[in-house]
Amino acid sequence: MKKILYTLVAIAAITSVSSCKKCGYCKDPIYGNGSAVCQETSVVPGITSSYDEEKAQCSADGGTWVITK
Numbered sequence: 001m002k003k004i005l006y007t008l009v010a011i012a013a014i015t016s017v018s019s020c021k022k023c024g025y026c027k028d029p030i031y032g033n034g035s036a037v038c039q040e041t042s043v044v045p046g047i048t049s050s051y052d053e054e055k056a057q058c059s060a061d062g063g064t065w066v067i068t069k
Contacts, residue, residue, distance in 0.1 A: 022051060023069040026058035034058070036068060 026034040039051035058065045 021069065022067060024051070024055065024065050024067045026054065026061070026063040027066050028058070028061060028063035033066075034063075038069070 021038055023036050023038040025036045028034065034054075037051050037054045039049050055065045
């Protein structure tokens with residue numbers, strides 16, 4: 001039982017450490033600035049968030065990702 005409790009505490013600690021909120025937008029020379037996108041407050045390692053998807057799409061479209069927070 002203690003092992004399960006320690007595992008849950010470790011997972012919560014890892015999740016809380018990587019839970020800083022990042023925001024950014026895509027600066028595109030053709031279309032101008034896109035809408036700001038913020039990363040969700042809890043980040044699970046290995047799962048792509050909408051923030052990461054938008055950032056990757058911005059690079060694929062030739063834009064520059066600007067971090068606002």
